[in-house]
Amino acid sequence: MEQMTFQSLLHKGLKRFGELPAITLLPNEKTLTYKELIEKAERISSYLIQLGIGRGTHVATLIPNSLESVIFSLAIQQCGATTVPMGEKLGTREVDLILKESKPKVVIMATQPHVATILDYLEDSKDPQVQIIGLPGFCVNYPDTFKLFEWPEETVDVDLPIASTEDLALLAYTGGTTGTPKGVMHSQKGLAAGLISAAIEDPLDDRDRLLLSTPLVHSAGSLLWRSLVSGVHVYIMPSFHPVHFIQAIKEYKITTTFLVPTMLYRLIDLTKKMDYDVSSMRNIYYGASPISQERLREAFEVFGPIMRQQYGMTECNIVINRFSKSAHLWAYHNNPEALKSCGKPCLLTEVRLIDEEGNEVKPLELGEIIVKSPAMMEGYYQRPELTRETIRDGWLYTGDIGMKDESGYIYIKDRKKDMIISGGMNVYSSEVERVVNRHPAVSLSACIGVPHPDWGEAVCVVVTLREGFNCTDEEVIHFCKERTSKYMVPKFIYFQDTFPLTPLGKVDKKELKKLYVQGITTIK
Template sequence: MNLFNNLCEYLDFHATNRGDVMMSSDANSSLSYREARDYVQRIAAALQSSGIAKGDRVGILAKNSVDNFCVFLACARIGAVAVGLNYRLSVDELNFIASDANIKLLCFDSEFDELRGEYLQGKPGVCIDGDIAGTASLAAWLEGAGTFNDVAVTADDTLFHMYTSGTTGRPKGVLISHGNVLINCYQAPLSSGVWSRVGERALVIAPNFHAVGLVGSLMGVIYGSSLVIHRDYDPVGMIETLANERINVVAVIPVMLQFSMMMVPNIKDYDFSHLHTINYGASPIPESLLKECMDTFGCDFVQGYGQTEATMALAFLTAEDHRRALASEPELLRSCGRAVAGTDIKIVDDAGQEVPRGEIGEIVARGPQIMQGYWNNDEATAKTVVDGWLHTGDAGLMDERGYLFIKDRVKDMIISGGENIYPVEIENHLMAHPQIDDAAVIGIPDEKWGEVPLAVLVSGENPPLSEGELEAYCRGKLAGFKIPSKLEYIPGLPRNPSGKILKKDLRQLFADKYGF
């Protein structure tokens, strides 16, 4: 049972009891909780005046902003379902998602006008940040909208409809309820030990079409904290805001920290005394980077593991775990922690049977934050959630203490001469080399072994390694069959918004050369 039935009841509570506290701000505007409640109600009225009813899908194709977030909250207010659209996708990809979701209204930033494909061009649109010929601006759309009609919204009603990143095949629409979010926002602080506080300032960088950015922002509303919203990730801007805006907590991916440390040579001159926690996810953090960041920022670090189908969080590696790792157990930094409260995690084989501790298999999880299912795709839902257990598609192992270690995506596993190779193990070793800025490993066809590893590297300003030098570096540290047989350099690895490497894009890039 939840304290409240839906997300917006928390907004109302804070507006009534601490209305002057800032809810959110960006480069252009700032709203207190009272102002935000009133603004959200105006947008809700405009949605209803435009014919949007409970259960209807509203697309949001926009970068992070106060207006973007308030449009989302207004959808929640009337039981409509927001569909955050990834503006990094192509017109065809967005057209598929928009039509699949049956979006009835699109709210978008002017810079993404050209991303409106055939389907969205045929639907009403509202320009959030400006004026476009033939499309109402947000301000004009709100004029004369009247008063919104209150709608009964329960914990079981869908809050948002978010598409998977599509690392394999077509993206699927994940349905997350109000209850899923509320429960996960209770589980996360209880398990991580990091609680949002009234008025505490959180920096929002991750995009709101991604679970970390959206659910992290919603957690701020639930607990009454203040969101400082960045439109984009900027390595220097992040550091300046952390210091100058007295930020208390921020969620990042490790590569963001790496870039910021590189781009701000005088970073130790900044005052980070207000910062108490950096949350990170999508990948482990190298021990050398963690030590450098802890020395620079002087705060706690917490790693989260989850996926869209689990609302946000399934496990956490706590601040205490990080301190213990640096003191005496460095292997813990390869772990993503232990299951959040109220969640069971186990490792299973291909037959769905639990394997002994320490053995690799697929990670499956069961808990109240697991999705309602995939939109209009009962077959995929039945394959993904079996007897209440979410099959994550991640390969991993669990040690005797319950710590979870991600080895790779099941579908990214390389089988070479009958041996299973998990690319992440090789990538972690490669990333420790001082001349390698970034690394990914994929399998390529081989007549003798079936598949062999290909290392795709980014050297940055460092001189590139030869294949011989790479082999020498790996020899003795990795089993012979795990040493990359081929080596390629590219300017940067393709990643999705959560920071995960898009292995399918790498395969496409080298398909002709290696005969995929």
């Protein structure tokens, strides 16, 4: 292999498994073998190349979890082009901003709510080479100016462009919940390094069956490609539904999955109401947001010692820290506090914790987590100043505040932007949530800072209760007073049945805070 690129690793990895099943879409059980997946991707690659797609061109996708989302993503990489993935739950504002900045030559779509936005992009671009391709079978009414995709009867014999290590393979947008989305640039060599690192940290093979129900344009996508290059049989659900998820584990003897904590909590609660069989499971990867220590112990009781945490971010291709199954088991029996950690740095990653002056902090002291890795982004698209602010002397400044213990385990305390300053004291919202979540009636909590005339910001916690439990705000505040510092005790506790969630299933604190401050939420 002359060049270690993401394109070359996918090409070589997938070709090894021939007639083995590669992907099954649930619930209809439509399955593609590895051979069929490659053949279909090659047919689409030749189709895209005839449209002028190749190295250096941007191709945007807006496709829900499906066989098509995998096939088209693979085909774009085979062309050596840059994928600009967009999630189906993105708002029209975010889609509009991403299209106008990234200027894709082709948009491949299958979502009705975004038709008008993409039509506007097509008309405003005034570029005759820009094309919108609508995928059939997704109940979308496409305008006549869109091109309805039809499978080529045969693959046109074209030379697939060979990407270089420096080519841009992925332009992934992040941070668009309330601000302007930022385009994270990943090179071919960077994604290749991330793929290799994930394979080292997450040993899977052709005996594994992976179930994915979170959007493939986010963390699940990294696990998807890491799995396919190892011969794993991947099962894809359009979205997460707890009952269907538990049933799928039993029916298809699933061995591995990825969950965000809110999904894990729903599964734990569901197992208390129905018969279930999760004996086939060997790995549950979780991450994307802090997890309750108490709920993690419950997960052990339901699923066994199979938990594996991954800490990462879009800017570092998801591979920063890992908290292994054996480390979970050791902490469960010997040091429950360590269950709060996100583990230790991955093999290809260096991690430091520094203070405001850039000095490395001592164990048990708080500092910003900075990272150096071959899987790091190249920078933010068309944002040189933000890139220079985020990447300094080869180190990526994550914006996460953490602490390292004497054993080398790293604990995420908060995001810098989520830190609450109340009466001049720094309050880390995740620490408040950990205390509140220990209350026996609490299922999940979210801590936010709200404006206050005296303290600047007041600590406010929004709570969902476990089914069948009742609790008052005074009880929760009293519970916190007995267990944490006075300045971290919530001033306000509110209850509601559900939280606003991001497309990945994390509690959307920005939206929660915005709704609360505007006074239009159901909190009151």
